[in-house]
Amino acid sequence: MTESRLTDAQRVVVTGLGATTPLGGDVASTWEGLLAGRSGVKALTEDWVDLLPVSIAAPVAVEPSEVLPVPQTKRMDRSGQFALIAAREAWAHAGAPEVDPERKGVVIASGIGGVTTLLSAYDTLKERGARRVLPMTVPMLMPNGPAAVVGLELTARAGVHTPVSACSSGAEAIAYAADMIRSGRADVVAAGGTEAAIHVLPLAGFAAMQALSTRNDEPQRASRPYDKGRDGFVLGEGAGVVVLETLEHARARGATIYAEVAGQGITSDAHHMAQPDPVGAGAARAMQEAVRSAGAEPGDVVHINAHATSTPVGDVAEDKAIRAALGDATDGACVSGTKSMTGHLLGAAGAVEAIATILALHHRTAPVTTNLEDIDDDVTLDVVRGEPRELPEGGLGLNNSFGFGGHNVALAFRTV
Amino acid sequence: MAASEQEILEGLAEIVNEETGIPTGDVQPDKSFTDDLDIDSLSMMTIVVNAEEKFGVRIPDDDVKGLSTVGDAVAYIQKASA
Numbered sequence: 001m002t003e004s005r006l007t008d009a010q011r012v013v014v015t016g017l018g019a020t021t022p023l024g025g026d027v028a029s030t031w032e033g034l035l036a037g038r039s040g041v042k043a044l045t046e047d048w049v050d051l052l053p054v055s056i057a058a059p060v061a062v063e064p065s066e067v068l069p070v071p072q073t074k075r076m077d078r079s080g081q082f083a084l085i086a087a088r089e090a091w092a093h094a095g096a097p098e099v100d101p102e103r104k105g106v107v108i109a110s111g112i113g114g115v116t117t118l119l120s121a122y123d124t125l126k127e128r129g130a131r132r133v134l135p136m137t138v139p140m141l142m143p144n145g146p147a148a149v150v151g152l153e154l155t156a157r158a159g160v161h162t163p164v165s166a167c168s169s170g171a172e173a174i175a176y177a178a179d180m181i182r183s184g185r186a187d188v189v190a191a192g193g194t195e196a197a198i199h200v201l202p203l204a205g206f207a208a209m210q211a212l213s214t215r216n217d218e219p220q221r222a223s224r225p226y227d228k229g230r231d232g233f234v235l236g237e238g239a240g241v242v243v244l245e246t247l248e249h250a251r252a253r254g255a256t257i258y259a260e261v262a263g264q265g266i267t268s269d270a271h272h273m274a275q276p277d278p279v280g281a282g283a284a285r286a287m288q289e290a291v292r293s294a295g296a297e298p299g300d301v302v303h304i305n306a307h308a309t310s311t312p313v314g315d316v317a318e319d320k321a322i323r324a325a326l327g328d329a330t331d332g333a334c335v336s337g338t339k340s341m342t343g344h345l346l347g348a349a350g351a352v353e354a355i356a357t358i359l360a361l362h363h364r365t366a367p368v369t370t371n372l373e374d375i376d377d378d379v380t381l382d383v384v385r386g387e388p389r390e391l392p393e394g395g396l397g398l399n400n401s402f403g404f405g406g407h408n409v410a411l412a413f414r415t416v
Numbered sequence: 417m418a419a420s421e422q423e424i425l426e427g428l429a430e431i432v433n434e435e436t437g438i439p440t441g442d443v444q445p446d447k448s449f450t451d452d453l454d455i456d457s458l459s460m461m462t463i464v465v466n467a468e469e470k471f472g473v474r475i476p477d478d479d480v481k482g483l484s485t486v487g488d489a490v491a492y493i494q495k496a497s498a
Contacts, residue, residue, distance in 0.1 A: 070434075131468075135457075135458040135462055
């Protein structure tokens with residue numbers, strides 16, 4: 001049975017959730033979309049679409065300019081705006097805890113950083129000269145910009161950090177934040193990931209790798225993890241932030257506890273810059289470590305929010321990795337591929353999907369995987385399709401995130 | 417024809433409002449950019465560059481330091497565009 005061996009002062013729990021995603025401007029609308037099987041993928045209408053073989057993406061459902069005042073948006077990259085919106089929701093959701101600023105931390109990851117700021121500033125430089133480049137350009141384009149934005153918002157002085165590990169960045173941020181608390185550096189940490197890279201250049205780069213779906217005529221059917229007809233991922237954008245604190249701290253202030261960050265595993269492949277290890281050895285080790293550090297057994301895993309980006313190679317490699325990690329217990333865990341609805345939020349994916357995993361455990365309901373019509377013969381997992389799946393009481397939920405560069409992060413959650 | 421003092425004040429107030437959100441009515445000649453309007457040096461540089469474009473003047477960085485009030489900036493722009 002899954003039981004923690006740690007004291008209440010060492011156990012890290014989740015007390016607040018915040019998000020802005022292609023499915024909604026907050027956690028409630030995002031979760032509703034994940035249960036309903038709603039797609040956030042759309043046809044792009046920008047002029048530059050004609051330059052690309054891909055003309056679909058999953059933009060945020062609510063533009064930040066509808067939520068933040070103009071002077072604020074002008075001094076922040078779009079990724080910083082997403083992070084601020086998600087962090088404000090998460091902090092309010094946690095009940096805006098009273099914390100000594102020197103015991104308050106922030107860890108907000110990004111895969112690519114302020115790429116739209118960088119590219120538009122370069123356009124300004126070429127077209128209008130150096131004097132027209134905004135003085136806030138560097139703080140806006142630096143990858144730690146969103147973390148600094150949130151750190152200023154929350155007056156966090158225990159440390160503000162930005163892990164960068166491509167598509168596992170958001171999950172790595174949560175793992176780092178949990179370590180900050182366990183090691184005694186902070187009492188409360190806001191952690192998550194943000195990404196705003198729907199721009200012609202990142203899209204051209206991913207398209208050149210042949211990583212993106214080109215199902216341009218059917219945007220809502222383009223992201224289809226595990227389906228035989230999958231042909232790549234759909235680029236999404238948004239942010240997810242969670243508030244973490246010790247179980248002792250949460251109970252002392254009477255906070256609602258959504259889940260415990262029970263364990264975590266972080267490994268690296270050293271196999272290839274962009275391709276997953278074909279047998280998923282590094283990913284399997286990450287999952288095993290997440291289960292082990294939770295004081296649990298593979299048989300305790302009841303649900304997995306898989307990385308499942310809808311690429312032909314990646315989905316099968318993850319299937320092998322899960323089976324290598326959990327063995328026969330694999331069949332006892334139902335798997336959700338929520339990128340089928342949100343698209344791939346890169347550095348925000350791990351955070352948004354951690355929130356989906358936490359809510360699946362909290363509500364005992366696993367979200368669906370849409371567009372799975374004809375399952376790949378090499379996929380052996382029990383994938384949730386059609387309708388959301390009721391989860392049994394107890395057990396662990398795993399959230400997998402893998403990134404270019406060979407990064408593997410698995411987070412293990414359980415309800416308290 | 418060069419802009420009048422009032423036209424420069426109104427144009428400058430619009431630039432300040434766009435950059436910082438400060439209501440245009442608060443941008444008055446006696447106000448200090450830093451002490452009264454709480455405008456930091458980074459926003460000030462953006463305001464200066466936008467003012468250069470709007471009024472067709474050049475305000476060298478060394479001269480920006482001397483513009484402590486809105487009235488100083490209005491007078492500088494009027495003189496530079498005369």
